[in-house]
Amino acid sequence: MSQNPLRDRLYHILEPHRKGDYVSQVFDIFLILLILANTAAVMASTVSEIHQQWHPQLYAFEVFSVVVFSLEYIGRVWSATSAPQTLPFRKGPYQKPWQQRLRYVFTPMALVDLAAILPFFLSMFVLLDLRILRLLRLTRLIKLGRYSRSVNLLFTVIKKELRVLAAAVSVLIIVMVLAATGMYYIEQHAQPEAFGSIPAALWWAINTLTTVGYGDVTPVTALGKVFSGAITILGVGIFALPAGILASRLSEQLRLRRDTFRKHVMEVMEDGSLTPHELSRLNQLRETLGLDDDQANLLIDLAQDYKQQNQQDDQHFRYCPHCGKSLPQPEDSHSHQG
Amino acid sequence: MSQNPLRDRLYHILEPHRKGDYVSQVFDIFLILLILANTAAVMASTVSEIHQQWHPQLYAFEVFSVVVFSLEYIGRVWSATSAPQTLPFRKGPYQKPWQQRLRYVFTPMALVDLAAILPFFLSMFVLLDLRILRLLRLTRLIKLGRYSRSVNLLFTVIKKELRVLAAAVSVLIIVMVLAATGMYYIEQHAQPEAFGSIPAALWWAINTLTTVGYGDVTPVTALGKVFSGAITILGVGIFALPAGILASRLSEQLRLRRDTFRKHVMEVMEDGSLTPHELSRLNQLRETLGLDDDQANLLIDLAQDYKQQNQQDDQHFRYCPHCGKSLPQPEDSHSHQG
Amino acid sequence: MSQNPLRDRLYHILEPHRKGDYVSQVFDIFLILLILANTAAVMASTVSEIHQQWHPQLYAFEVFSVVVFSLEYIGRVWSATSAPQTLPFRKGPYQKPWQQRLRYVFTPMALVDLAAILPFFLSMFVLLDLRILRLLRLTRLIKLGRYSRSVNLLFTVIKKELRVLAAAVSVLIIVMVLAATGMYYIEQHAQPEAFGSIPAALWWAINTLTTVGYGDVTPVTALGKVFSGAITILGVGIFALPAGILASRLSEQLRLRRDTFRKHVMEVMEDGSLTPHELSRLNQLRETLGLDDDQANLLIDLAQDYKQQNQQDDQHFRYCPHCGKSLPQPEDSHSHQG
Amino acid sequence: MSQNPLRDRLYHILEPHRKGDYVSQVFDIFLILLILANTAAVMASTVSEIHQQWHPQLYAFEVFSVVVFSLEYIGRVWSATSAPQTLPFRKGPYQKPWQQRLRYVFTPMALVDLAAILPFFLSMFVLLDLRILRLLRLTRLIKLGRYSRSVNLLFTVIKKELRVLAAAVSVLIIVMVLAATGMYYIEQHAQPEAFGSIPAALWWAINTLTTVGYGDVTPVTALGKVFSGAITILGVGIFALPAGILASRLSEQLRLRRDTFRKHVMEVMEDGSLTPHELSRLNQLRETLGLDDDQANLLIDLAQDYKQQNQQDDQHFRYCPHCGKSLPQPEDSHSHQG
The missing domain is CATH 1.10.287.70 (Helix Hairpins)
Structure with a gap:
């Protein structure tokens, strides 16, 4: 997508890790723990005994957290141009890098990232109520949403329903x-x-x-x-x-997504084979649709069986084209007739 | 339907708005806010401090509301003759306008509209308990049901189940x-x-x-x-x-409605094309059946693909007309035999 | 089934009414109200003020109820021989009337009917604790189960799951x-x-x-x-x-029952027509399976369309044999080939 | 599997009983009651009056229970080599008996069995807090999980979802x-x-x-x-x-399992018949998949009907092999063409 390998690498580290990318995985875990620790710190700082005794440490931790989150935010905005065009049919006209970055800045997750650090910097210039500052720090919890596909599923469902x-x-x-x-x-x-x-x-x-x-x-x-x-x-x-x-309604959604996946599998296998690149694309689709491993494998297997059979003898239905189950072989009857 | 354009226009303004009809939309929002404000007023008037201090304002608001709701009611009864025959197979013999209006007056929603204003007028002639009057004012809340398809869905389900x-x-x-x-x-x-x-x-x-x-x-x-x-x-x-x-049971209902929609799509597309008028009728059907946009589009797309394929070569099933999956091409086998 | 029209009539009156049998319907409603009144009486009799003031009336009502329930019980046992063999494949060897009645007496509902009256008669001979007597009277509530198909559905589900x-x-x-x-x-x-x-x-x-x-x-x-x-x-x-x-699991059950019904419809229509007798049998099956009117009608319609088409021209699939939807007419293509 | 009939018999007695194995069934019931009695004993022993009065009896019962559970544990470890290879595709290289036993010892259920007896023996050598000992005794409750397929289903679902x-x-x-x-x-x-x-x-x-x-x-x-x-x-x-x-999601799972079962039934019946051995294997599969008796029977019936029809006239599909519905007879059209 871009010619800057460093920026591409940074992009992949900051995004939720893919299987095998251990640097990205370690970074993810570090950020998740930092977010949880921040939440715990905010909660603990409201207990007056803890507040009095550990105030300097809590403040130091807050500064450390803001520095980390700020660097993360800058990194995300800078590497936003390395994002793949996940929705090719929506690409529209060519965008300059600063346009891409500006568009990224206004995505919901980027706004949450900003809200997680802005109050700290604002409090340096403006006199803000300490209690409201603390409350805003809890928006960091929402940053967690990036890392759990299931939580995302829940929010998707909430949005849809x-x-x-x-x-x-x-x-x-x-x-x-x-x-x-x-x-x-x-x-x-x-x-x-x-x-x-x-x-x-x-x-x-x-x-x-x-x-x-x-x-x-x-x-x-x-x-x-x-x-x-x-x-x-x-x-x-x-x-x-x-x-x-x-x-x-959710049952319906699930059925719809499974049908969409099956349609793509059949299309990809028009030529009877499945290249590793096609497989990885199917896997991405599977994740986007939130399908089970088992289901996806079953659908791919059935499609593969079907194609292989039909290449040997493309005259008859050896497998039901709808459900992929094997049919008794009617070609015997035809040869009788012939 | 009728020869009175003013009455037809009024009918469409009073009904929940269609996409693009901004006058109707503004009117809908105004009525919804008025109903909510009425509910709030009834609730507030039971708090004695508010009642003592704001009594004249609350009464003025009540008079204003009754005037608006009365005009709405009169408008609805008058324009009832402009209602399209949504159920053509049920039309029966020709009805005179006053018969149509009388029939409308006894529909549940019209009775609710009447119950929302009648007590006020009755209290002018008869001495009614103020507290019961207030209670009856809350029936205005039910008027909201007209504007939410989801609430209607809930009531439909309750009625059915x-x-x-x-x-x-x-x-x-x-x-x-x-x-x-x-x-x-x-x-x-x-x-x-x-x-x-x-x-x-x-x-x-x-x-x-x-x-x-x-x-x-x-x-x-x-x-x-x-x-x-x-x-x-x-x-x-x-x-x-x-x-x-x-x-x-609801899963079943949903499946039944989807099948009904699919059947209509196939019928409408018998000639291989989809006119804007047919599309708008399908959309109406989709809304009546409470189907998702996504589902309806998928079903229409599949039907369209199927028809286009079959027009090029109208002898064989290249795609299953029902599920849109590609079929092995049986014409090859037949030509071999021929 | 039997040669005694009086007993047959009694049987149908005692059973939950069929559409159009008004005598049976009136009797059903009377029994349901009597059962509810009995429950209310038992509950009311534990309020000491009511007990003291209305004791004679409550006792009279109890005697009246027991008489009615006793007559009902005797009638049910006597007319048990008029019960149709609902499960023909289970009929087994011929049973004498007294055997049929004895078997009826030990069905769960008959035992409940007995439990609803027996304590009263027992209390005449044996000294029973009045409080336990009262408790047993509440078993009359279970008699209600006979009249609600939905309550029966609930119990069926509980038993199955x-x-x-x-x-x-x-x-x-x-x-x-x-x-x-x-x-x-x-x-x-x-x-x-x-x-x-x-x-x-x-x-x-x-x-x-x-x-x-x-x-x-x-x-x-x-x-x-x-x-x-x-x-x-x-x-x-x-x-x-x-x-x-x-x-x-319940979704599964529903699907299973729908498939069973479809299978029967297809069997019944092998000859392409549907006699009133067949229709009434299907309707009975529909009720047994607890299917919706809408669903059943849709299934019958589809089967009818399918059969009529296939009689005219039994060579080609005019309707999909699986879902009954109309297919484009491939015979045109064959005539081209011919 | 093994050449030691005594060990094989012990294995089957210790495992949840199969239909007809009464010795195993009695042993299962005995163990279930013992576990429940243990739980009751632990709960009762915390009531101080009961503890003071029944202390010797409770201790004797504890010793008895530990002896039984210890013998059970030793038996299970010893007979572990008689376990059938339930997952043949996972068998991997040949394992020596002690390797099989060691692997068994580290299965979750074996660890629970160990945790149920170990504390008692440890308390002989080490001074353990009596209260923690008592708490550990309640792990015996988890042993119950072995005997209820429905509880296992629940845990499977929890694990999967x-x-x-x-x-x-x-x-x-x-x-x-x-x-x-x-x-x-x-x-x-x-x-x-x-x-x-x-x-x-x-x-x-x-x-x-x-x-x-x-x-x-x-x-x-x-x-x-x-x-x-x-x-x-x-x-x-x-x-x-x-x-x-x-x-x-569970509906999906159920559908997946039903499809798997149908696939196996069709495979097993390739030759048109169903031997008792095949039937028992299908039954085992049915249990593993947690399917209903009714559903399994329907699927088997449909497959049987289909095969019988196709044997008489093995050229054409008279019944859809998947859903069992009768198909129009395409051989007529072919003979017309021929």
Whole structure:
């Protein structure tokens, strides 16, 4: 992609490691541990005894972390031009390096990286509230997202199924408002403090319908208990829904991705063979689609069997073209006819 | 559909907007915000400090809201005759405009719209309890349902799977009654207040089996704790069931809808091409069936590829019309025989 | 089946009604209401005020209920010989009427029916504890199971997936024992009452891992809180499993039943037509398999289309034999060749 | 496998019994009961009254148990050489008996068996804390895992889906840390004890987001309640995700295993018949894959029907070998052409 091997190497070190790239792997582990240690440090520094006793050490650690994260950020921006064009069909016109870098700077992960270091530098020039500074340091936790494919999968699903989740939450909130209103009318006089207004009653409704049930506010009148019981049973029933909808939608997604992979395998194997380069491309696709090793291998095996058979004798279906299973050999019948 | 362009335009503005209709979109957003503001106003007006201080403003807002909702209602009833016949096979005999409007007035959403304004007008003539008036104002929340396809999906699912949900709730209630009865016999004498009768023990049973667990009533005897523990474990086990049943049924529904869509795509493309009008009809169908953009596009793409191939050489299946996978070319074998 | 029309009629009235049999429907509703009223009566009779004031009425109602249930029981046993042989392949040797009735008496539902009336008659001869009598009256609730197909579906699923559920409960109990043991060592000295022994600590473990969380017993030491938090997160994670396993297994079951139905439809339509009798048999099968109306109709439609096409021209695939979708017509290409 | 029939017999007795091997079954039940009794004994011995009164009996039972488990362990190690090569493709070079035994000793289940007896023998030579000894005795519970296929299924799933579960737990922990941080800032001054530091606030966050909700620590400020409510609703929404992902992944697994089984059935029946030996091998495979009896039988039936049909007339597909549906008879069209 580029003519700068140093920058290319840096790019690969900073990105999540590939199998066999041990330098990149060590760097990944180091960064993950540093992020976790930062989180622990922020949490520990709010315990006053720890804060008083270890203040200098914690500050030194913070400076060290900011230096590392700053270098990482600079490295990422500089090596952004070495990124492969993962989406070739989207490439558009040629971009100058500074355009590529500027575009990278505004990607979500780059903004998170910036948010992880900026407050420290800002606090040198501007007087910032120490507590808000600390809070911003926790954004470093989000940097972890880069390293876990499963966490990414979760976020992908959340993004894709946001509507269903939002709908479920909307219905929940509507039910909560109605429950709070009902309870306000019922318990208003018995417990003027806990149910004196609908917003106050909402506290009870939220903690009941999510089944948290702190128990700091509970109905005391008979009617209130009947109403509360009915609402709780209803709420639990409603809550089986979003989970079920999500599960069925995710099954669909998985099927869609498997079909896409199978289509690519068949295309790649049009010529009956599978070069190492094609295999590595398929593997990349497999990872992008989040498919299992087992499934991918099965699909490739079936396609390979099918192609080999059909090359020997390209007249008949030896393998079902749809599922790749072997068929009894009808060519015998044809030879009878011939 | 009708010869009145003004009424047709009004109809489209009042309905949830289509892509590109910005006037309708602005109107939708305005109504959604108004509904949410109404809910907030009802909730705020129950807080006595807010009520005393902001009473005139809140009343003015209520009058304004009722005026807007009334105009909306009148507009909807008047423009009901502009509604397209979404279900052509159900059209039946010709209906006069007033018949169409009357039929519209009795649709569920129109009744909700009426319930959102009627109490205000009634309170001018009849002396109504202010608190019940306020409660009825919250029915305005249900008007929101019109604007969220996902919320509608949830309600569709609830309606369709009502039996399963009802069965789950029935089983739950039966288990609760039995649990309450058991606990009543065990804890009757130890806690005569909380477990003095089966209805009283039900309060404990509901809050335990739904895992709310307020903790205001808990067993104190050893036997009661053993029984409570056993029932809780059992109850949690039973509760994995309805969620599982729902998930599997919804998967089925999704599969059914996808098949229906595929069937329509193939029918529409019988002639090998896809006119913009056909595409827009397919898109409408896609929305009705609640299918994903990605899925619909994949299905259309596959159908298109298939048709193009088959036009060049319309004798043989080069691609399976159903799954789009390439087929071995049987014409070679036939020509050999010929 | 039998030569006694009166007994046959009685049999159909007692069984859950079929569409159009209004006498049977009225009888069903009457019995369901009677069962619910019985449950309410048992529950109400444990409230001492109600018991004192309404005792004669409650007793009269009990006598009335027992009479009705006894007549129902006698009717069921007598008309058991009118039951159709629902499972023809299981018929075995000819059975005399009294053998059929005896076999019926030992079916689970008949035993429940007996348990619903027997205690009342026993209490006439033997001195029974009134409280146990009352408890036994609640078995009448189980009679409801006869009338809800969805409740039956739930029980079928529980029976079929008992192993998975049992395994989930076993794992849960093992985790609970280990959690209780850990907490016993940690909190033993801080809270000798709540965590003084492993059985005592189990009460905490059960209510924490099922997320009931009464809050009557909570860890107070720092280590206890860390341990409790870790166990809770773990427990919630483990609990997503059985629900997921169940959902996937139920999807499988549904698929299996749909395939079975399709197979029967294809068999029934071998001759290309569908007689009303065949249709009613298919409908019965559909109900037994718990399939949706929509699904069944779609499957029948597809089969019908397929058969009609293939009768006109039995040489070529006009419809895919697997999914029943229409195929482009290859016979044109053959005529070209010819 | 080996020439020592005694050792082979011992091996089969010690392994979970097969159908019909009653000696092995009795031994299995005996061991299961012994393990359960051991767990009960450990739990009971922590109740001080029981400990004081029954100490000698409990100790005798412990000695008896250790003797049995030791003999079991020795038997298992000795008979390890009789284990069939369950994974023939993994056999590698020939191993001497002591190598096989050494390899067995380091399998997880063998280590659990060792951990169940070792502490007792160690305590004879070294002075061990009695409480830790007792704790180690509970590892015997894990020995139960050998006997339940469903528990094994659960563990298999956990192992296979560990990444998804770990991702879900990671996201949960991140949300918890952020929630605890937010609450720490909000409630810091109102409740310095419960929310005085982020670690302290984590206790609240864990018990709220897992919906345990003990209620020992709840927000008291208005802002705290709003924040808590928002986080709770969000948390419940996020928690529908892992369950959904798991369910869809498990469906995939099940489909994969069913396809594998079908492939083997077709292979085994290449010759058109199914010998008892082949059937027993298929049954073993079915158990390994965790398939239902019904499903396996259906697959075998379909394959059998297919083979029988194709033997009568082995030229054409009368039934699809994969789904068992009848196919239109293409030989007619071919003969027309011929």
